[in-house]
Amino acid sequence: MNVPRESSAKAEQPGFWTSSLDAAQAVAAASDYADLVCDEQRLLWVEFHPEDGRSLIHEWTEAGQRCLTPPGYSARSRVYEYGGGALCLASGFLCFVNEDDQQIYVQGLHDLDCRALTQRGDCRYGALLNDPLRDRLIALEECHTATAVEHRLVAISYAGERDVITEGADFYNSPCLSPDGLHLAWIEWDRPHLPWTQTRLMSAVLNDRGQIVSKKSIPSAQPEVSQPEAFLPEAFQQPQFDSSGELLCLTDRSGYWLPWRVLADGGLESVPSQTADHAPAPWQLNPRHVLGLANGWLALSWLEGGYGHLALRHNTSAEERRLAHGYQRFRSLASNGRWLFCVAGSALCSAAIVRIDLHTHALQIIREVPAALPAEEVSQPQRLLYMSGGGDIAHGYFYPPCNCIHASPETLPPLLIFTHGGPTSATYAVLDNRIQYWTQRGFAVADLNYRGSVGFGRAYRQRLQGQWGVIDVEDVLAAIDHLVAAGRVDAAKVFIRGSSAGGYTTLCSLVAAGGRFRAAASLYGVSDPLRLRANTHKFEADYIDWLIGDPACDPERYLARSPLERAAEITTPVIFFQGLQDGVVLPEQTERMVAALQTHGVPVECLTFADERHGFRAAQTLRSVLEHELAFYQRWLQD
Numbered sequence: 001m002n003v004p005r006e007s008s009a010k011a012e013q014p015g016f017w018t019s020s021l022d023a024a025q026a027v028a029a030a031s032d033y034a035d036l037v038c039d040e041q042r043l044l045w046v047e048f049h050p051e052d053g054r055s056l057i058h059e060w061t062e063a064g065q066r067c068l069t070p071p072g073y074s075a076r077s078r079v080y081e082y083g084g085g086a087l088c089l090a091s092g093f094l095c096f097v098n099e100d101d102q103q104i105y106v107q108g109l110h111d112l113d114c115r116a117l118t119q120r121g122d123c124r125y126g127a128l129l130n131d132p133l134r135d136r137l138i139a140l141e142e143c144h145t146a147t148a149v150e151h152r153l154v155a156i157s158y159a160g161e162r163d164v165i166t167e168g169a170d171f172y173n174s175p176c177l178s179p180d181g182l183h184l185a186w187i188e189w190d191r192p193h194l195p196w197t198q199t200r201l202m203s204a205v206l207n208d209r210g211q212i213v214s215k216k217s218i219p220s221a222q223p224e225v226s227q228p229e230a231f232l233p234e235a236f237q238q239p240q241f242d243s244s245g246e247l248l249c250l251t252d253r254s255g256y257w258l259p260w261r262v263l264a265d266g267g268l269e270s271v272p273s274q275t276a277d278h279a280p281a282p283w284q285l286n287p288r289h290v291l292g293l294a295n296g297w298l299a300l301s302w303l304e305g306g307y308g309h310l311a312l313r314h315n316t317s318a319e320e321r322r323l324a325h326g327y328q329r330f331r332s333l334a335s336n337g338r339w340l341f342c343v344a345g346s347a348l349c350s351a352a353i354v355r356i357d358l359h360t361h362a363l364q365i366i367r368e369v370p371a372a373l374p375a376e377e378v379s380q381p382q383r384l385l386y387m388s389g390g391g392d393i394a395h396g397y398f399y400p401p402c403n404c405i406h407a408s409p410e411t412l413p414p415l416l417i418f419t420h421g422g423p424t425s426a427t428y429a430v431l432d433n434r435i436q437y438w439t440q441r442g443f444a445v446a447d448l449n450y451r452g453s454v455g456f457g458r459a460y461r462q463r464l465q466g467q468w469g470v471i472d473v474e475d476v477l478a479a480i481d482h483l484v485a486a487g488r489v490d491a492a493k494v495f496i497r498g499s500s501a502g503g504y505t506t507l508c509s510l511v512a513a514g515g516r517f518r519a520a521a522s523l524y525g526v527s528d529p530l531r532l533r534a535n536t537h538k539f540e541a542d543y544i545d546w547l548i549g550d551p552a553c554d555p556e557r558y559l560a561r562s563p564l565e566r567a568a569e570i571t572t573p574v575i576f577f578q579g580l581q582d583g584v585v586l587p588e589q590t591e592r593m594v595a596a597l598q599t600h601g602v603p604v605e606c607l608t609f610a611d612e613r614h615g616f617r618a619a620q621t622l623r624s625v626l627e628h629e630l631a632f633y634q635r636w637l638q639d
Contacts, residue, residue: 014413014442015493015637017406021372021440023626026433027619029372032351033343035075035087035286036334042109043334043341043366044068044094045353046075046087053617057087057096059109060353060366068112074099077126077285079142079151080171080539081584081614084284085127088137090158095137097125104128104139106158117160127173127285131155133181134210138165140172140285149538153186155210166204166212171195171539174286178241182206185239185247187282192542196281196424196454196461198233201249203262218262220253235458237282242292250279250290252458259290259298261315272318274309276302280454281424281461291333291340293358299323299340301330303455305383306395307429310342312358323356324363328429341366345430347380372433377404379439381429384446386482389474392463395456396448396479397429398488402439414493414518414637415483417476418447419509421500423464423547426453437626444489450475450505468501468547469508469529469561476509480516491516495633499523500585500614507563507570507593514572519636521629523577524585524614527593528564535586564589567596573603575632577625579612605632 027050034055035046043060055076056069069075076099077083086097093108095117102124104117117137118125127140136157143150152167153175166172169188173195176185184206189199204215220234234253241247247262248271257279259271278300279289291299293312301310308329312321324330327344334341340356352368371378379402388394401413416438420427427447435445449455450472452464463471476496484491494517498506503525510520526532530551533544545551551558559565574597578590587608594606607628609621616622 012406013637014401014411016634017401017403017440017442019403019405019437019440021377021433021437023437023623023630024619025372026437026626027622029350029369029433030619030622031369033353033367034332035085036288036332036341036343036353037087037089038334038336038339038341039089040336040338042089043353043355044087044089045332045343046096047367048617050617050619050622053619055086055099057094057107058367065367068094068107068109069096070112070114073105073114077124078102079124079126079140079285080283081537082283082539083126085129085140085286088128088130090130090137091132095128095130097128104137104156117156117158118162127175129175129177131177131181131210134208136210138175138177138184140175163210165210166202166215169200173199173282174237174239176240178245178247179243180245183241183245183247184212185241185249187236187239192545193233194424194543194546195237195283196235197546199236201236201239201251201262203247216266218249218266218268238279238287238290240288240290240292242298243294244296246292248290248292248298252277255459256457259300259315271298271315272313273300274302274304276304277455277457278302280426281422283422283425287331288333289331291335293335293340294337299333299335299342301333301342306397306426306449306455307383310344312340312361321361323361324354327352327354345428347429348375348378348431350431350433371431373436373440377402377440378431379436379445381447383429384448384479384482386478388451388478389471392451392471394448394451394475394478395453396446396450397427398483399435399439399445399447400488401442401444402436403442406442412487412490413442413444414495414633415480415489416443416445416633417479417494417496417509418445419450419472419476419496419498419502419505420448420453421498421502422454423450423452423468423472423501423505424454424461425501426455434626437630441630443495444483446479446483448475448479465546466549469504472505473508473512476505477513477516493518493637495519495521497521497523497629498525501526503527503585504529504563507574508561510570510572510574511563511566514570517572519573519575519633521575521577521632522590522593523616523625524579524582524590525576526585527589528562530558530562531589532585537583540584564593564596567593567602568600570597570600570602573632573636574605575629576604576606577616577628578606578608579614579616579621580608580610581612582614584614
C-alpha cells in the first residue's frame with residue numbers, strides 16, 4: 001500500500017508518531033493493587049480490573065492464586081470519597097466493603113458465600129479491622145443524615161450487633177489493636193484541619209467487652225526556645241502496635257514523616273531512620289508504609305528525591321538492610337512473620353505484589369501488572385530539578401520521546417506538562433502507561449511535583465498554603481523555561497493537562513500565560529474554587545481555605561484565582577472530561593467553565609460520562625479520554 005507523501009511526512013513529526021501501544025492497551029495495563037492483608041497461610045488483596053471497573057479480592061497461597069469475589073460484588077470503600085481499608089481477614093473468613101451499597105459483607109474462604117453484616121443504607125464503611133479476642137469487627141462509619149455527615153469508630157460483632165467505640169471528632173483513620181487486644185489506637189482530627197496539617201494520636205484501654213475504659217491523646221511536640229521555627233502543629237499518621245505491644249507512629253514534628261515510639265509516660269522517642277518522608281499524605285484509610293516486626297525490627301519505606309527505598313532497620317541498633325533493589329515505590333506493607341509483602345513499582349512496572357523472605361531477603365513476584373511495552377521502548381523517568389519562584393527548587397520527572405519505530409527526532413519534540421491532582425499528593429518514578437502513550441507518539445512529558453507535593457518534607461508541602469494557583473503555576477512555567485533553555489523541547493509546542501486539582505493548576509496556567517500553550521486538557525478539574533468550597537464533601541470542606549484563604553477576609557483573592565472569573569483572559573483551546581456522578585468536583589464546575597470559554601470564542605470540546613465519579617475507572621472511559629485528548633492536541637499541533 002502506498003502512503004501519500006504528505007501523510008508519511010506528518011507521521012514522522014513528533015506528536016504524530018504511530019505506535020503499537022494504542023489507547024486500549026494502555027488502559028488494559030492500568031490494573032492496581034491495594035489493601036494487602038495476610039495470615040500464616042495466605043495473602044489477600046484488592047485488585048482493580050479496568051475492563052469492567054470492578055475491584056476484586058484475590059488470594060495467594062503456596063498452592064496458587066484465585067479470585068474470591070463472586071459476580072455482582074466489588075470491594076471498594078467510598079468513605080471520605082477516596083476510601084481505603086475495604087478488606088480485612090479473620091479466622092476462616094474475610095470481610096469487605098461492597099462498592100454498590102457501601103455495606104460490610106462476610107465471606108467464607110472456602111464456600112465463598114457472602115452475607116451482609118451491616119444493613120444501614122445511610123452509612124458507608126472503611127478502615128476494617130478484625131478484633132479476634134471479641135469475635136467482632138472494628139470499622140470507621142460514615143453516616144449521611146439529612147443535615148450532616150458524621151464519622152465514628154464502631155464495633156460490629158460477626159452476629160451483626162453494632163456498638164459505638166468512640167465519636168465526637170470530625171474524622172478518624174487507622175484504628176489498630178495491640179497484640180493482646182487490650183489497647184486500641186487511632187488517628188483523629190477536627191475541622192478546619194486536614195490529615196496532613198494537624199491530627200491527634202489517640203490511645204485507649206479496653207475492657208474485656210471491648211469498651212473504652214480510658215483514653216488519652218499523645219501530646220504534640222512543643223517548640224524549643226532555641227528553635228522557635230519548629231514545625232507545629234504536627235500531623236500524626238499510621239499508628240500500630242509492634243509484636244511486643246509498643247505503640248509506633250509516624251509524625252512530621254521534625255519536618256518529615258518519621259517513625260517514633262510512644263513511651264510509657266506518653267512521650268515520644270524517635271526511631272532510627274533516614275531523614276526523609278516515610279509516607280505520603282493519608283488521603284485513604286489504613287495506609288501502611290512502615291511495619292513493626294519481631295525482635296525490634298521495622299520494615300520501612302521512604303522517599304529520597306522522589307525515589308523510594310525499602311529496608312529492614314532495627315529500632316535500637318539502627319542496623320539497616322536494604323531490600324527490593326530496582327523498585328522505586330512501596331506501599332501497603334504486610335507481614336506474617338516469615339514474609340514481608342508489599343505493592344512495589346518501578347520504571348518498568350506500574351505495580352507488583354512482592355514477597356520478601358525476612359531471613360534471606362530473597363524476593364519473589366506474586367503478581368504484577370503486565371507490561372504494555374518491551375523494556376527498550378519504555379521512556380524512563382529522569383529526575384527533574386529546577387529553579388522556580390523565590391529561588392525555590394521544584395521537582396518532577398522528565399520523559400523524553402521513545403519509540404523504536406521512529407528515530408529520535410531531529411527537531412525538538414512538543415512538550416506535554418502533567419499536573420497531578422490533590423494538590424497535596426505526588427507523582428512517582430514508576431511506569432505510567434498514560435505517559436508512555438504520549439512518549440510513544442513523540443511528545444516529551446514533564447510530570448511535575450510542584451511545590452505543595454508530598455514526599456519532600458513538611459516545609460515543601462506547606463509551601464502551597466495560601467498559595468494555590470500561584471506557586472504551582474510558577475512551577476509549571478519555570479519547568480517550561482528550564483526545559484527550553486536546556487534545548488530539550490520546542491518552546492512553540494507546549495501542552496498541559498491535569499485532573500482534579502491538577503485541572504485547576506492547568507486552567508490557572510492558561511490565565512497566567514496562555515500564549516505559551518498550544519492546547520490543554522482538564523479532567524474533572526476545579527474552575528471555581530469558591531463554589532467548590534460551598535459544594536464539596538466534608539473531608540475537603542476546609543481545604544480551599546487552607547489552599548487559598550478565607551473568602552470573607554480576602555474575597556478579591558478568590559476572584560483573582562478563579563479560572564471561571566478570568567475566562568475572558570484564556571485564549572488556549574481546551575478539552576474537558578467530566579464524570580456526572582462526581583461528588584468532589586461537581587459537574588456544574590465544568591459546565592460553567594465550558595460555557596464561559598465558548599462565550600469568548602475559545603475552541604472547546606467537552607466529553608461527559610454518565611456513570612463516572614471523581615477519578616475515571618471504566619476502561620471504555622479511560623480509552624475514550626486518551627483517544628480524544630490526542631486528537632485534540634494533534635489538531636492544534638499543526639504549524
